[in-house]
Amino acid sequence: MIGKESEGVKAELLVFGANCLFCGVEHNCQFWELVAVTINPPLGAHTHYIHTRTHSLPRLLYSFLSASLPLFPRSLSGALLILKPLGSNPVTYPVPALLSLKTSISVACFSVSSPYTINLLDRFEGCPFSSSEILKEKMTQQNVVVSDPKSGINMAITVAVSNSSIFTTSVQKPPAAQGGYISISRKKFLKNLEINGLGGARINAWVDSMRASSPTHVKSNSTPSLADDHHSSWIVRHPSALDMFEEIIDASKGKQIVMFLDYDGTLSPIVEDPDRAFMSDAMRKTVRKLARCFPTAIVSGRCRDKVYNFVRLAELYYAGSHGMDIKGPTTSSKYNQDSEAILFQPATEFLPMIDEVYQQLVEKTKSTPGAIVENNRFCVSVHFRCVDEKKWSELAHQVRSVLKGYPKLRLNQGRKVLEIRPIIKWDKGNALEFLLDSLGFANCTDVFPVYIGDDRTDEDAFKKLRDRGQGFGILVSKFPKDTCASYTLQEPDEVMDFLQRLVDWKRLSLRAHSRV
Numbered sequence: 001m002i003g004k005e006s007e008g009v010k011a012e013l014l015v016f017g018a019n020c021l022f023c024g025v026e027h028n029c030q031f032w033e034l035v036a037v038t039i040n041p042p043l044g045a046h047t048h049y050i051h052t053r054t055h056s057l058p059r060l061l062y063s064f065l066s067a068s069l070p071l072f073p074r075s076l077s078g079a080l081l082i083l084k085p086l087g088s089n090p091v092t093y094p095v096p097a098l099l100s101l102k103t104s105i106s107v108a109c110f111s112v113s114s115p116y117t118i119n120l121l122d123r124f125e126g127c128p129f130s131s132s133e134i135l136k137e138k139m140t141q142q143n144v145v146v147s148d149p150k151s152g153i154n155m156a157i158t159v160a161v162s163n164s165s166i167f168t169t170s171v172q173k174p175p176a177a178q179g180g181y182i183s184i185s186r187k188k189f190l191k192n193l194e195i196n197g198l199g200g201a202r203i204n205a206w207v208d209s210m211r212a213s214s215p216t217h218v219k220s221n222s223t224p225s226l227a228d229d230h231h232s233s234w235i236v237r238h239p240s241a242l243d244m245f246e247e248i249i250d251a252s253k254g255k256q257i258v259m260f261l262d263y264d265g266t267l268s269p270i271v272e273d274p275d276r277a278f279m280s281d282a283m284r285k286t287v288r289k290l291a292r293c294f295p296t297a298i299v300s301g302r303c304r305d306k307v308y309n310f311v312r313l314a315e316l317y318y319a320g321s322h323g324m325d326i327k328g329p330t331t332s333s334k335y336n337q338d339s340e341a342i343l344f345q346p347a348t349e350f351l352p353m354i355d356e357v358y359q360q361l362v363e364k365t366k367s368t369p370g371a372i373v374e375n376n377r378f379c380v381s382v383h384f385r386c387v388d389e390k391k392w393s394e395l396a397h398q399v400r401s402v403l404k405g406y407p408k409l410r411l412n413q414g415r416k417v418l419e420i421r422p423i424i425k426w427d428k429g430n431a432l433e434f435l436l437d438s439l440g441f442a443n444c445t446d447v448f449p450v451y452i453g454d455d456r457t458d459e460d461a462f463k464k465l466r467d468r469g470q471g472f473g474i475l476v477s478k479f480p481k482d483t484c485a486s487y488t489l490q491e492p493d494e495v496m497d498f499l500q501r502l503v504d505w506k507r508l509s510l511r512a513h514s515r516v
């Protein structure tokens with residue numbers, strides 16, 4: 001079973017395989033290997049890349065599906081097939097039932113049994129095999145039926161599961177990246193950079209990850225129409241929170257909205273000097289109004305004092321150092337009568353170690369022009385935004401040489417920054433949960449948390465919301481990225497517009513309420 005029918009969970013099926021989805025044969029199109037099918041996007045809101053390359057099949061599939069969407073019943077908003085390049089890591093956001101299979105799903109087809117009966121596979125022209133033949137031939141079968149409780153439609157999904165990738169024997173090595181888009185494969189964008197291990201190989205992985213860390217432009221050799229397709233399909237799955245404002249408000253009806261805001265890249269634009277990442281007065285004013293309407297927290301990778309000095313609003317909750325330093329408001333308001341009591345620091349024992357590492361990193365990296373080491377109290381950031389790309393490998397070596405002596409620290413990567421922090425299992429997602437509990441929403445079903453952020457570490461919070469099945473995340477990005485957020489906003493200015501709309505809506509609804 002995929003998802004929990006009773007809770008109306010949207011179904012999503014990930015399909016991995018090296019062979020053609022439709023005929024099961026390995027065509028001469030070694031550029032793709034993975035297909036994800038998302039049913040009911042964008043509400044399913046699972047993110048994957050379309051990483052189409054030179055072969056025309058991906059485009060064909062995409063046009064085929066776009067043409068099929070109008071045939072779907074209204075409540076079934078569609079299905080998307082997403083392709084990944086051969087050899088890349090599979091995206092790991094399957095619904096829990098699929099996750100627990102701990103196996104790769106090699107190839108699949110699905111059909112939608114409804115009054116409209118659409119079998120995508122059979123409708124594909126030129127497919128020499130029927131779905132069942134492929135599946136019988138290639139793998140063990142597992143049939144999954146998903147009901148869409150709203151539409152009363154049963155979707156029969158046939159998933160073929162194999163413990164080893166049955167197609168890998170004839171699979172060639174992935175081609176070197178060519179054409180394409182600004183997509184960051186999970187392989188390239190390592191969430192936790194490995195500190196020890198094989199020297200050269202590891203450093204290369206770091207540098208690859210550093211390169212992928214902050215896409216700012218479409219690669220010059222990309223094919224514009226494919227890039228457009230990629231971007232539009234990403235937007236379909238992660239629509240603008242401004243465009244979807246009414247839907248968002250509908251979803252929050254009867255629930256208490258709680259706002260969580262990242263700082264850098266969300267409330268303030270990204271700038272070269274981390275000490276000059278100021279927030280505009282207009283943004284400050286908007287956040288102040290927001291906090292009068294909803295409990296509001298700032299969740300940042302920065303040291304709490306520093307982010308407070310940028311924001312300067314005493315009525316907010318602050319979670320600094322990626323959530324490892326949480327403090328309630330220092331002035332009371334409607335939402336925080338005894339919040340001053342809140343202070344949570346789960347990593348205090350690491351303070352001396354972080355200090356020591358900070359000093360060593362400053363010393364070690366001082367020969368690399370442009371490198372900035374920032375002490376974020378419970379974590380340290382090494383910025384490489386202003387370091388010449390030719391020097392990135394040198395910087396990676398320097399950082400690794402320091403970290404080798406500290407097995408209790410780990411390294412993550414943000415936007416042109418290496419972030420070092422204690423190995424403890426505490427992230428922005430835990431901070432969000434902690435704050436919700438502190439606000440009195442533990443085990444509450446009528447709370448609607450909204451988290452807005454732009455960076456990798458914000459994904460922990462997006463994922464937490466998705467796992468809780470409450471509220472949603474909004475990713476601030478102009479470019480397609482792998483994300484657990486449901487919606488997007490392009491830049492801090494759009495964040496401000498969105499917050500202002502929330503404020504206006506709240507004021508209007510309070511007025512309407514008081515008239516009744």
Ligand SMILES: O=P(O)(O)OC[C@H]1O[C@H](O[C@H]2O[C@H](CO)[C@@H](O)[C@H](O)[C@H]2O)[C@H](O)[C@@H](O)[C@@H]1O
Nearest residue numbers: 263264270271272274277300301381385415417
């Ligand atoms: O969780 P966040 O609040 O988003 O913190 C993540 C990092 O943000 C800051 O760095 C980023 O913004 C800088 C200023 O615009 C920019 O120069 C840098 O390249 C970005 O990575 C902060 O300085 C870091 O310490 C945080 O780790």
